[in-house]
Amino acid sequence: MIIEAILLTVITASTPLVIAALGELVTERSGVLNLGVEGMMIIGAVCAFAAAQASGSPFIGVLAGVAAGAAFSLLFGFLTLTLVANQVATGLALTILGLGVSGMVGESLVGVPGVKLAPIAIPVLADIPIVGPLFFKQDIIFYLSIALVVGVNWFLFKSRAGLKLRAIGDSHGSAHTLGLPVIRTRYLAVMFGGACAGLAGAQLSLVYTPQWVENMSAGRGWIALALVVFAAWRPWRLLAGGYLFGAVTIGQLHAQAFGIGLPSQFLSALPYAATIVVLIIISHNRRTTLINTPASLGKPFVPDR
Amino acid sequence: MKKFLLALAASAAALAAVAAPASAQDKTKICFVYVGTKTDGGWTQAHDIGRQELQAHFGDKIETPFLESVPEGPDAERAIERMARSGCAMVFSTSFGFMDATLKVAEKFPDVKFEHATGYKTAANVATYNSRFYEGRFINGQIAGKMSKKGVAGYIASFPIPEVVGGINAFLHGARTVNPEFKLKVIWVNTWFDPGKEADAAKALIDQGVDILTQHTDTTAPMQVAQERGIQAFGQASDMIAAGPTAQLSSIVDTWGAYYIKRTQAVIDGTWASQQTFDGLKDGILTMAPFTNMPDDVKAMATDTMTKIKAGELGPINKQDGTPWLKDGESADDGTILGMNFYIEGVDDKLPQ
Numbered sequence: 001m002i003i004e005a006i007l008l009t010v011i012t013a014s015t016p017l018v019i020a021a022l023g024e025l026v027t028e029r030s031g032v033l034n035l036g037v038e039g040m041m042i043i044g045a046v047c048a049f050a051a052a053q054a055s056g057s058p059f060i061g062v063l064a065g066v067a068a069g070a071a072f073s074l075l076f077g078f079l080t081l082t083l084v085a086n087q088v089a090t091g092l093a094l095t096i097l098g099l100g101v102s103g104m105v106g107e108s109l110v111g112v113p114g115v116k117l118a119p120i121a122i123p124v125l126a127d128i129p130i131v132g133p134l135f136f137k138q139d140i141i142f143y144l145s146i147a148l149v150v151g152v153n154w155f156l157f158k159s160r161a162g163l164k165l166r167a168i169g170d171s172h173g174s175a176h177t178l179g180l181p182v183i184r185t186r187y188l189a190v191m192f193g194g195a196c197a198g199l200a201g202a203q204l205s206l207v208y209t210p211q212w213v214e215n216m217s218a219g220r221g222w223i224a225l226a227l228v229v230f231a232a233w234r235p236w237r238l239l240a241g242g243y244l245f246g247a248v249t250i251g252q253l254h255a256q257a258f259g260i261g262l263p264s265q266f267l268s269a270l271p272y273a274a275t276i277v278v279l280i281i282i283s284h285n286r287r288t289t290l291i292n293t294p295a296s297l298g299k300p301f302v303p304d305r
Numbered sequence: 306m307k308k309f310l311l312a313l314a315a316s317a318a319a320l321a322a323v324a325a326p327a328s329a330q331d332k333t334k335i336c337f338v339y340v341g342t343k344t345d346g347g348w349t350q351a352h353d354i355g356r357q358e359l360q361a362h363f364g365d366k367i368e369t370p371f372l373e374s375v376p377e378g379p380d381a382e383r384a385i386e387r388m389a390r391s392g393c394a395m396v397f398s399t400s401f402g403f404m405d406a407t408l409k410v411a412e413k414f415p416d417v418k419f420e421h422a423t424g425y426k427t428a429a430n431v432a433t434y435n436s437r438f439y440e441g442r443f444i445n446g447q448i449a450g451k452m453s454k455k456g457v458a459g460y461i462a463s464f465p466i467p468e469v470v471g472g473i474n475a476f477l478h479g480a481r482t483v484n485p486e487f488k489l490k491v492i493w494v495n496t497w498f499d500p501g502k503e504a505d506a507a508k509a510l511i512d513q514g515v516d517i518l519t520q521h522t523d524t525t526a527p528m529q530v531a532q533e534r535g536i537q538a539f540g541q542a543s544d545m546i547a548a549g550p551t552a553q554l555s556s557i558v559d560t561w562g563a564y565y566i567k568r569t570q571a572v573i574d575g576t577w578a579s580q581q582t583f584d585g586l587k588d589g590i591l592t593m594a595p596f597t598n599m600p601d602d603v604k605a606m607a608t609d610t611m612t613k614i615k616a617g618e619l620g621p622i623n624k625q626d627g628t629p630w631l632k633d634g635e636s637a638d639d640g641t642i643l644g645m646n647f648y649i650e651g652v653d654d655k656l657p658q
Binding site: 006009114116208211213219249256259261 | 492525526655
């Protein structure tokens with residue numbers, strides 16, 4: 001059934017965007033702007049592929065991707081939080097470094113057949129027509145992505161720790177005065193962002209296209225970054241935005257194959273245009289946007305001792 | 306902490322010093338500018354294999370520095386200029402999109418020779434070289450015509466430039482020589498290199514019922530999807546059999562090495578002159594990966610067609626709107642092939658303008 005086939009492809013295409021964007025959302029909610037998503041993602045992708053290849057187990061690959069993304073983000077954390085380097089410049093450097101290092105690490109892995117992360121069917125639910133194969137016969141990274149959206153939303157808006165994290169992102173000076181551990185919280189948030197980007201990278205090299213080629217993230221880290229802003233730092237909107245982007249991307253490919261006769265350049269630009277327009281409409285209320293924007297985003301914090 | 310940073314800066318400076326060219330030696334520098342990574346498994350890898358053959362042929366007499374992943378656009382001009390400025394005797398710019406950048410830089414460096422792959426503009430110090438990829442795609446099309454049960458193939462295309470359009474035409478024409486009802490679905494992904502998007506396009510085409518895939522993009526992702534979904538496919542630029550052991554029927558393989566050696570020899574001898582090289586199967590600049598995963602009669606037909614192409618034979622072709630283009634036995638002139646901007650009869654797509 002073609003609709004089901006289309007939706008399956010949409011899910012695979014959207015999952016890495018949602019995961020990477022979600023990690024960045026938490027990082028930015030703590031007041032840190034990390035533009036290195038693309039770099040952390042590609043490091044995650046190459047490490048996941050290499051570990052899966054070496055161990056023969058894609059699960060170990062996933063773990064390696066997450067760990068590598070988190071470890072790589074520590075570099076960013078050290079430079080921006082401990083040494084108070086400029087976040088924008090450091091983030092950009094992280095992306096460039098990640099792309100370069102991953103290419104070097106992965107040189108011997110190019111063209112090596114990959115190990116695909118097998119789907120896990122959830123008993124009973126997987127047998128429901130249409131919905132079953134779509135949502136309950138997926139790989140573990142898809143399940144994780146949904147769990148993460150729910151979990152992060154709960155954490156940020158329902159838990160005490162989440163409230164503290166948001167307070168730190170809104171005004172690190174006041175938070176510090178209140179005795180909240182600004183630097184430590186931000187380190188954890190940056191690492192969470194790195195782990196998510198690494199997981200998204202693992203999805204690329206173990207599920208989406210189970211292979212390693214240099215530069216395989218092909219700009220998805222940047223799309224994830226944009227999604228965070230357009231979703232006004234809200235997890236559910238981010239999920240919607242990620243799936244909308246994925247749906248229009250896949251939809252335009254199908255439209256071309258059907259031969260609808262629209263210029264392909266226009267169709268290729270459509271996912272970007274559609275996502276921006278829809279998310280702007282959702283976020284048109286300036287007040288809610290202002291409330292949700294972390295006020296200390298990207299600003300350096302030096303505690304006075 | 307400051308000390309640590311200083312040490313870091315110092316070691317970076319030391320590294321830069323090491324990386325600087327040792328120069329002053331009497332080596333001819335033959336430089337390459339790549340659009341992708343040298344291990345992309347496709348287009349750029351084929352060029353890099355050619356570069357390695359060149360290096361091996363001349364050994365110590367030449368150096369062959371290269372720049373990878375140079376985007377088409379303003380950056381290309383800077384990259385090519387950097388190469389020219391660094392003392393290269395000849396620069397190979399290996400992507401169609403480097404055309405204008407190559408000509409601009411060539412104007413500034415009249416003593417440097419430039420070789421631009423697959424373009425159509427030349428100058429006194431700019432030559433072009435190209436391969437008749439379409440010959441291989443015609444053979445692929447014939448194989449597809451025989452092997453497809455549904456009579457529909459999917460074509461993953463990059464950008465609507467003449468080389469790609471010509472490839473689509475050649476493939477369909479080949480298929481229709483054995484199955485006049487053969488249909489082709491085309492998806493333009495507007496990129497040369499994005500494994501995810503190429504895979505998505507492959508899935509979209511398969512979901513819409515094609516049972517043969519062919520691609521004019523640079524990664525093995527579509528081949529991998531074909532393998533996974535159990536359909537058959539053709540590789541591009543390099544032999545992609547590793548990604549599709551039971552899926553790949555054949556692949557057009559670019560073999561640039563001999564050309565690179567010939568042109569470098571000309572530079573060393575001082576006989577280099579601007580020219581437009583447009584070689585094909587018979588000259589060995591293009592080869593076919595082994596015909597695999599098909600019955601013997603199809604294999605025999607493909608081999609026979611290859612022999613015929615090397616000898617030079619073609620049939621009548623109409624344009625997409627049905628107007629005659631080539632009569633039986635007539636061949637298109639090189640200008641039309643290099644500037645191809647129209648579909649032939651039967652392509653189920655509107656050409657992006």
